[in-house]
Amino acid sequence: MAKITTRSPLAPDSFPELPVIKGVRFASVAAGVRYAGRTDVMLAHLAPGSTVAGVFTRSATRSAPVLDCQAKIGMHTDDGAAIIVNSGNSNAFTGRNGIESTRAVTSAVALAMDLPESRVFSSSTGVIGEPLPHGRITAKIDELVAALDEGGISGAAQAIMTTDTFPKGAMASVDLPGGTVKIAGMAKGSGMIAPDMATMLVYIFTDAAISAGDLQTLVSRLNHKTFNCITVDSDTSTSDTLLMGATGASGVTVTAEEDAFSDALHGVMLDLAHQVVKDGEGATKFVTVNVTGAKTAADARTHALSIANSPLVKTALAGEDPNWGRIVMAVGKSGAAADRDALSIRFGDILVAENGWVSPDYKEDLGAAHMKQPEITINVDIGLGDGAATIWTCDLTHGYISINADYRS
């Protein structure tokens, strides 16, 4: 399997200091699911009274743990909850065996922690199509339960990595009239991040008190503006999962309409989503694609994704080539409404093209200088309406080919 040992050039300097979220404890362990010499299973426990919400891949070939989570996510009880995650094997496309493996793991956790099975959520990330050696995980559950600790989140963020080059965490603290609430989250992956590897996994925790329904509303709404707006290679995992737990331990109650909390959660989710892109396979550029002036917001999103997923745009970015003709091409092919002569394109603030042709003031060295930066912004105004969308992506480099073609499992 691919060993990508170089840390992404776009990685943050260090893992952030995440606050303790009262009511959540974490543990991680080396179970040898596939990797040797590293942790590969994490367990999180949420205190009784916690609410849980989640969003999942819409793939028609989603994995057994995803199907299991989706069946459980609406079934609220006051018993507390657990999340168990392994790396090294995605338990996807594993037939009936996969369902049994998922049940073996979640029922063992339920038994060990005295929880109803409906409150034990699991995720698996790694190779597709190989049976999950669930016995290696269940053999470690007592050890995990004994090790649960409020301060264990950074170890947990390490354990869920596959070939991620850095662990991903983000936090926020929100002062509300009733007191302060905290949010801490972790993520792994970047689409289908490495050979046979699948999955973006995200786990976010807060000590706010919020109903399960309101938490689901918030998570679903913010997911559309964060994780659903990133793309590394247009390939959608069979295992993508975002779970959020709220313990209520702060004693501060919030609703889905509490803007300060929503904004803070939005910030945490966006931070984690950006970190996923910054760890994209072979990425050397972090790219923001803003589309404005489209007929509808859906059209804006279609144009932005067409630009962000175009192999020719992405290779031009890798080559630091201000190749705006390829952006014109990507808008033209997207299928959403566009008028060649109404279109304008900017690299950052630099006006490149308008009125159906290159701007008379555009100088190629200005565009080339913008492309040299590690973070690049492409602004496209379609000139037809008010629809807007932003997509974040990375470039397409030799590193991507090396990770996905040259290395073999």
Place this chain on the structure above:
Amino acid sequence: MAKITTRSPLAPDSFPELPVIKGVRFASVAAGVRYAGRTDVMLAHLAPGSTVAGVFTRSATRSAPVLDCQAKIGMHTDDGAAIIVNSGNSNAFTGRNGIESTRAVTSAVALAMDLPESRVFSSSTGVIGEPLPHGRITAKIDELVAALDEGGISGAAQAIMTTDTFPKGAMASVDLPGGTVKIAGMAKGSGMIAPDMATMLVYIFTDAAISAGDLQTLVSRLNHKTFNCITVDSDTSTSDTLLMGATGASGVTVTAEEDAFSDALHGVMLDLAHQVVKDGEGATKFVTVNVTGAKTAADARTHALSIANSPLVKTALAGEDPNWGRIVMAVGKSGAAADRDALSIRFGDILVAENGWVSPDYKEDLGAAHMKQPEITINVDIGLGDGAATIWTCDLTHGYISINADYRS
């Protein structure tokens, strides 16, 4: 600009012997539009009484010559027709200037050949967004007209190349009750084939007598089964053009319902389409993706394109990795109907996966051996209905990145 001097490993041994199509003459010339030391403009003349049909890119940012061809294609006269094509500059996204350049070229040809302007079709392929130096082309028109020759088709196929690694030609001869008719065609490109380069161009000629309406019906129908079923990198050119001319010089009349003629034309178009894929940027594998058992033909096409355009599937092919999990992923993400447990996947005749899991009889070395071949077939049965589709594509290699990122214009 990229200089790709290595001939594609998938190229045919040599350019085929194309028959003379009575009523069509060709010439080519070095006009220095952008390249030095090679021909870059070709002219074809069709005798009076010929019919012409065409299909074009559906890009919303299509080029000035494409818009001009589309306006003219239905306007039949008995005056004969001309097609003039330059490489090196696509005259796309060139604003009002682009329209004027197209008109300058087509009106000069019309004047020199005593044709109505509505019967002079033009194509341009190359850099997007730079003004076409049309004076270099119009300066050569007298020379081109003087050089027109029935045997000039292979020279013409050379002149329309940009960074193609081989010229593309195909032919057929059809024995009908009324006599024999011949078909000869040429093509260039492969989607957006090289830095700043756009365009797939195809020109096909026959000496059959066929009405303009029937010719258009046939070309449109067969285009859906040939050129519309290939993808190199999912990026659609602003200039794609297919023009077909029928001179009637054989004296044999055919209709859109003449199966022998339709089959022969289908063969020529498919041959040219496959050659375009075989010259795909960096291609080392020619890949046929057959999807059967989908709910509808449209669903089958969606699944097949999702597989053929997936960067992870394409890099696995480049790595000769029988990574069927990525095919499962691509089916799952496509958005068309699929049921994980009804799906089956074969590499050639080798059954890889069925009933939601790897087949018990599948051996990885069998899959790996299939992947070593230069031509690979992926057969996916969705198991839900009768919808079927085939897409042809190539792998995604370091060569693609080198052509599109490392080299600069």
